[in-house]
Amino acid sequence: MRSHFLHTVLGLTVLGSALVACGDDGADGAGGAGGAGTGGDTSASTSGVPAVTGTQAGPTTTTTTTTGGPVAQSSGSGGECTAVVFGEPFDTCGQTYCCDEMTLCEGDPTLCFDAGNALDTSLPGGAAIYECLYVDGGCFGGRICESNITFGEALDPTDPEDAATLEFAYCLDQACCEEMSFCTSAGEDVESCISCLNDDPHGELCDPVNRCSSGNCDGALFLYDICDSGLGSVNSEISACLSENCCADYVACTGGVDGAGDPNDPGQLDACLDCFAAGGGPECDDVITCEEENCNTQICDSGVTIGDLVLAACLTASCCTEYQDCTNDGADADACITCFNSADGGPLCDAAIQCETDNCGGGEGGGGTGGGGTGGI
Secondary structure, eight states, X not given: OOOOOOOOOOOOEEOOOOOBOTTXXXXXXXXXXXXXXXXOSOBEESOSSOOOOOBOOOOOOOOOOBOOOOOOOSOOSOTTOOOOSSOTTHHHHHHHHOHHHHHHHHHOGGGTBOTTSBBOTTSHHHHHHHHIIIIISOTTSSOBTTTTEESXXXXXXXXXXXXXXXXXXXXXXHHOHHHHHHHTTTTTOHHHHXXXXXXXXXXXXXXXXXXXXXXXXXXXXXXEEOTTXXXXXXXXXXXXXXXXXXXXXXXXXXXXXXXXXXXXXXXHHHHHHHHHHHTOOTTTHHHHHHHHHHSOOBOTTSSOEESXXXXXXXXXXXXXXXXXHHHTTTTTHHHHHHHHHSTTOOTTTHHHHHHHHHHSOOTTTTTBTOOXXXXXX
16 A cells, blocks of 8 residues: 655646647647546445545646647757657657657658558557656656646656656556546546646546546556544545544554644654554554444454445345355455456456445446556545
8 A cells, every 4th residue: 555645736738739640731639548437426446444545746837828738848959860750849759768769750651650641559660759758758748648738848758857747647648538538528627627727626527537547557646634643535425424523543552643734744744644554553543443433434354345325224234145145255455456447347346246236326336437456435
């Protein structure tokens, strides 16, 4: 379980350009091989204690101004490269960081582009240059799928903070395209998605991509605070429950935060998080007990939790045996969660899915958007 105390909100902005071959008429470029997240309203994890996830560190601006797309980078060692593939500003950036990939695509466009002249990331050359331009060069400025949302106009991959943001944005681009498409209404309402992600309150529009980010990219885009403890949850319902019932225990564990949201005692906060990671101890046992008594989302003792208090109670009462069978009595919860998160289920989890459908109204199911293995409440 990895835990973070980072309340920085990434600055999401609108991106105005698609990536197509030089001389094309502007047909939509491929946005990358996005992951097939389920977009469900629940998320499962293998954590049996309150596991606190945090936001991925990155730029703190919250501007929503339209950008002109990626810009050329000023550093690098590819000055002799002359390949012309996309037109500016991508070519200058690509020549600097991705000369081999650019030269390949220039020499044989069929290795990189589809019949419509758009970059095809299912092709070996297309995949290679997309990843190089994205991560190694920062040429996209942290573009996410085809959502027209980016983390910045130009990010410098030689800067450690920008490099971390590029890696994080690339993970979202690969894992959370379906959820981002939902947030932006398939690109038709980008501003509402940005507002949901960057502003408090957040809400149902951007909750799925936030859970996908937490479950797949080792960090959430935002958190719902657990009172003034300095910790938070990706689930608003659970955060509200813990704030109402367990605030004093959380603050006693972490030391709380000041008016600016900074920890009163960073060392105490770290000790609290270490206690959670260890599965309990003097610093956090009261918190764990309070959560289990008031806001428990574990499905009996299967080793799986789910981000819905009512559904967790129903599954515990009605489907405990099926969930225990799915997780081998808690010994392999990850395999069960993977089965739930697959499109068609499978023999391992079919009985649990059917039990939920028969007794607890079906819905998004125990797998949700796939927070397995990361913890997170």
